[in-house]
Amino acid sequence: MYDILTGLSLVEVSSFVASPTAGLYMAQFGADVIRVDQIGGGQDFHRWPVTRQNDSLSWENLNRAKRSLALDLTRPEGRDLLVELTRKVGNLVTNLPAKGFLAHDRLAEGRPDLVTVRIMGWPDGSVALDYTANAAVGYTALTGPVEDPRPVNHVLPAWDLLTGAYAAFAMLAAVRRRELTGEGGEVRLPLTDIAIGSAANLGRVAEVLYTGRDRERLGNAVFGTIGRDFVTRDGVRFMLVAINERQWQGLVKALGIADAIAAIEIERGVTFADDDGARFAHRDAIFAAIEHEVAQYDHADLATLFDVNGVVHGPYRTMMEAVEDPRLVTENPVFAITADNPSGFAYPAAGAFATLPGLERMVPAPAPRNGQHSEAILADVMGLSSGEIGKLIDQGIAGTDL
């Protein structure tokens, strides 16, 4: 956590990944993020992976540093409280339907300068999830082994994560606009627009329209440059990429393949210097030359040779191996052991991705227990008396963690 967005508050009504990460990033920068959930937890409260006590290790990491207000959102009184809270706070991030009880126009009736950032599936309001959005835009057709034509979904919920980060950006942009102009408004972020928009930004839409055909599947090879996975003599599979001239020259030098490359240039009538595209077009021959040399080395020796020559490479790991890497987790200042998690399990948790040299990086705060801050929020933000709060709790409209 950092104190960067101190003084900024927002209400988060959300589930799963995209919307919670938007709130998480802001909370990790010091914003007061009030996560409102159904009493007892919403639909993502026990999302796997879970502990033996059914505490979600996903939920408790996606919701760190937030405060929890638990309401009975199945009752009009609970929904009215949430509407009132949103109007008081003035900033909302949600993935609830655009036409539901958290419709922006309805909320804005009581708070004209409200900023709402709404994460959606399709723009028309129909549901899309990461895996279906991914299938819809064709990345699944390009991912996976060359020999196997079946589409492959990436396991990383990449569209959710991108949408969450972009939502945090859009929230700050809209808040800035309000500060300068006094105007609020709704920002809608459909997952499918972010998926196809990203494909367009990367030139993929223009590419298929220009070439009139789909790109071929490349397995683990990188399009348009020299990059692929290789296996060393001792059986270590690693990724190798030479995406600029310096990296390419370093690769040729490290493996001592200058003569082999020159021979390919003569045979094919091309020049590889300063031409990533030519290297990619003749990758069959270049890959064969690399493969031959790589197979002469054990991984440790090859890694040293590559490092000395500025070659970008890295072994494939499992998550188990990754969490034991000092650079990634055990000695990475982004991580700190946390023992105050709702699950009771103690482990290294991530703080903000960003590192700000000179600013104090605080230990990652735990996720709240459901309803942990209900009383405080109803008092401080809503201005309710202890009698009123007690009544809401007695009636089961608000819930606490006690």
Added chain:
Amino acid sequence: MYDILTGLSLVEVSSFVASPTAGLYMAQFGADVIRVDQIGGGQDFHRWPVTRQNDSLSWENLNRAKRSLALDLTRPEGRDLLVELTRKVGNLVTNLPAKGFLAHDRLAEGRPDLVTVRIMGWPDGSVALDYTANAAVGYTALTGPVEDPRPVNHVLPAWDLLTGAYAAFAMLAAVRRRELTGEGGEVRLPLTDIAIGSAANLGRVAEVLYTGRDRERLGNAVFGTIGRDFVTRDGVRFMLVAINERQWQGLVKALGIADAIAAIEIERGVTFADDDGARFAHRDAIFAAIEHEVAQYDHADLATLFDVNGVVHGPYRTMMEAVEDPRLVTENPVFAITADNPSGFAYPAAGAFATLPGLERMVPAPAPRNGQHSEAILADVMGLSSGEIGKLIDQGIAGTDL
């Protein structure tokens, strides 16, 4: 494009994907993004896909709505001009090395409240690219067909895209902090921290430490819920997900498998209602029941049935098919035909991902030609006279597109 960040300026010195998308998102929201490149184009200027004239369809989409200043950055005079520009503008996004001539502390000597957002590979300054970061954190081990143990890289540069969006968020957060406190600073965003931090946020780090082992590979099945790819009678492969109770009930109803599900519950001694985890644990039997029913339908009929019952599903597409989808491209207001691209090729290009009801969405602006705005920037931002500018151009320190 939208007018949301009007009045905000930043200098972008960057290449490839992550850093350019940060500038792109801000430019699409109306910020004045000054992209500074080597005269003739930097290392990503001809990144594939390219046209027959070697114009990059990737570059011209990642750099829309920016202005271009071309300098000879191999000469001290060119680098000094860039340093001076950065100090004048006060905001910098870059993926150049932390210790190079754009080191934050050096720049801040002439502009104490400078905000720098720096995208890095590893935190120690060594290079990591999307494909190597992905291999390092273990997502490649989980991606791909179950029967094939080889790691699979996702083709989407997901870590680059996430880093770019988070960088845009971090830039606005840091600018906000400066507006409130007067303090600038550097924000460092290593790709590997974002990759392992995301794994932690999703509960993956806690999971392997809790279970003591790696998660098994699931192919196109979704962890912890009911979701997988299936094939209809007429051979259409589609993705199906039922991530909440409503979707699960809709699926059971749509396929008429209530009896089959009840039989599984009795046989296994479990209850599936309100228990995503139990459904996932017994997915072998549930998937078999779904598979059996799905194979009785042609895709068109099944899609209608699913839609009526609120089931989340979608066919796998190629990019060629995606660009012909009215909801994604041809009738999507996010897209507009652009004919003023540097490549000369006319095609639908994406504007901002965000849609703001009530605000005008302008047609996506084209990417600049290299040096297109050099004279204007040197005059308006740097305050140079036409004589001084002419001299810089004559000496080859600044370049124009003429």
